[in-house]
Amino acid sequence: MVILLKKMKRNERIGAIVKILCDRPNYVYTLNYFTELFNSAKSTISEDLVIVKKIMEDLALGKVETIPGAAGGVKYLPVVNMQKRKQLFAEMISELQDRSRIIPGGYLYIADLLYNPKYVKLVGELFAEKFSNQAIDYVMTVETKGIPLAMMTASGLNVPLVIARNENKLTEGSTLSINYVSGSTGKVQTMYVAKKAVPRNSRVLIIDDFMRAGGTARGMVDLVNELDSEVVGVGVLIETNTPLKKMVEDHFSILLMDEIVDGEIAVEPNPNLLK
Amino acid sequence: MVILLKKMKRNERIGAIVKILCDRPNYVYTLNYFTELFNSAKSTISEDLVIVKKIMEDLALGKVETIPGAAGGVKYLPVVNMQKRKQLFAEMISELQDRSRIIPGGYLYIADLLYNPKYVKLVGELFAEKFSNQAIDYVMTVETKGIPLAMMTASGLNVPLVIARNENKLTEGSTLSINYVSGSTGKVQTMYVAKKAVPRNSRVLIIDDFMRAGGTARGMVDLVNELDSEVVGVGVLIETNTPLKKMVEDHFSILLMDEIVDGEIAVEPNPNLLK
Numbered sequence: 001m002v003i004l005l006k007k008m009k010r011n012e013r014i015g016a017i018v019k020i021l022c023d024r025p026n027y028v029y030t031l032n033y034f035t036e037l038f039n040s041a042k043s044t045i046s047e048d049l050v051i052v053k054k055i056m057e058d059l060a061l062g063k064v065e066t067i068p069g070a071a072g073g074v075k076y077l078p079v080v081n082m083q084k085r086k087q088l089f090a091e092m093i094s095e096l097q098d099r100s101r102i103i104p105g106g107y108l109y110i111a112d113l114l115y116n117p118k119y120v121k122l123v124g125e126l127f128a129e130k131f132s133n134q135a136i137d138y139v140m141t142v143e144t145k146g147i148p149l150a151m152m153t154a155s156g157l158n159v160p161l162v163i164a165r166n167e168n169k170l171t172e173g174s175t176l177s178i179n180y181v182s183g184s185t186g187k188v189q190t191m192y193v194a195k196k197a198v199p200r201n202s203r204v205l206i207i208d209d210f211m212r213a214g215g216t217a218r219g220m221v222d223l224v225n226e227l228d229s230e231v232v233g234v235g236v237l238i239e240t241n242t243p244l245k246k247m248v249e250d251h252f253s254i255l256l257m258d259e260i261v262d263g264e265i266a267v268e269p270n271p272n273l274l275k
Numbered sequence: 276m277v278i279l280l281k282k283m284k285r286n287e288r289i290g291a292i293v294k295i296l297c298d299r300p301n302y303v304y305t306l307n308y309f310t311e312l313f314n315s316a317k318s319t320i321s322e323d324l325v326i327v328k329k330i331m332e333d334l335a336l337g338k339v340e341t342i343p344g345a346a347g348g349v350k351y352l353p354v355v356n357m358q359k360r361k362q363l364f365a366e367m368i369s370e371l372q373d374r375s376r377i378i379p380g381g382y383l384y385i386a387d388l389l390y391n392p393k394y395v396k397l398v399g400e401l402f403a404e405k406f407s408n409q410a411i412d413y414v415m416t417v418e419t420k421g422i423p424l425a426m427m428t429a430s431g432l433n434v435p436l437v438i439a440r441n442e443n444k445l446t447e448g449s450t451l452s453i454n455y456v457s458g459s460t461g462k463v464q465t466m467y468v469a470k471k472a473v474p475r476n477s478r479v480l481i482i483d484d485f486m487r488a489g490g491t492a493r494g495m496v497d498l499v500n501e502l503d504s505e506v507v508g509v510g511v512l513i514e515t516n517t518p519l520k521k522m523v524e525d526h527f528s529i530l531l532m533d534e535i536v537d538g539e540i541a542v543e544p545n546p547n548l549l550k
Contacts, residue, residue, distance in 0.1 A: 008333070011286035015330040018293045019337070055290040058283070062294070103448035111447065111469060115438060117430040121298075143419045145446070148436060151423040155392040161423060163390060171420070172386065173378035194386060
């Protein structure tokens, strides 16, 4: 712990508390942590926290929750306010509609968006906001393109990420595997996960970058079931409107995309996110 | 922009400024951004920023830089202070020394550490702190295990990530490839990167999770050169002490590991990080 030679002013404590809370979302700091850090009375810190909570609410910068009782304390949860959502969706959609993204085979090149912290940090926070009340233990994805987004989601929820692999790697140790049908290629593929990665009875959130028929997400759902654990949510960045029926029933998508016709790329945000 | 109905108090503005700056490291906010947001005078915001800077310095929570001139403003850069470093290294080393991590083939299972935001967020900030003065344009890694760490580094530097693939994927469009010798398997492998991922004359930071002989990092260096761009740094989480001579000369490692003998896993932090 950093030793403070003299007492800090209220506005200095407020700034420091905001930084410490937001650096680690969904982590409960005790009141004692702050009373020791600032060498201040509990009543003083409690008043500071009321102000921190108010700042976050007034500017819709996040949510600060106070947990009462002996094991209590305070934690920060990410919130992506309406203004940020609208700007994020507008920017992503404008990028996605660039026709030069269409590559041979009718695929859309989206790796640059999926690897840009400007976008994936906010999308990860949107997923964290949506699923923060689900007591998630692990976020799972399958390599490769969805990993940055899944990592940002795991970071927003303060839980570990689990990555299913497309090949059985020596460095994973003993693995569990499942066959699945990729919606985009129609081919049967196999995915592997380290047996020690997910303990039994865990609550798992599945995150992926793209869903067409949902075969890959279905594979992950089956994998989680094989691990004697429970899927409590499926989050996807881009979902295609066709086929209408997906291989996973409950899922939550950020953007909805039509089939590409004559180079026209039609994308819209999930309307529920703008309510 | 959120509309404020009444003026905020100084301590409220301070809290909000800290949150906004830290949400987006290495991004320059103009003074106007804050004067409009808070409906306050420039002189008021300038005083607020002096306090924010002081808080960050006094508690070693980060670095706030003011950029003078017409294009000026203020930005936040991550700093991992000595106390956090010591705690991070101690926790990671204690985890790494668990003998049950040794898996058939003499490999060490480290995926759980590499996918845990608790560790990779701080390690990413350490890399961002180390390389923030290098005007980095892109962070590059090769799939799969180093991706979360590379993403956290890219996030700390506010630049896009580029992921080289081990297979030529349809969704990458036109790719550039290079052959390299993996230090751990001795086999010749190929890595691919989308041609449009890195424009010419970019400054690239290479990040990987593990370096034995440095063959994989060497492959990425060659790939960056083929893209007519420049490698300005190589950052690695764990480096083995043998072989002493690596295939890339300049590189920066967080942890140094001896060969595993009789199940003994000896790991130490890079001593330069504790100075």
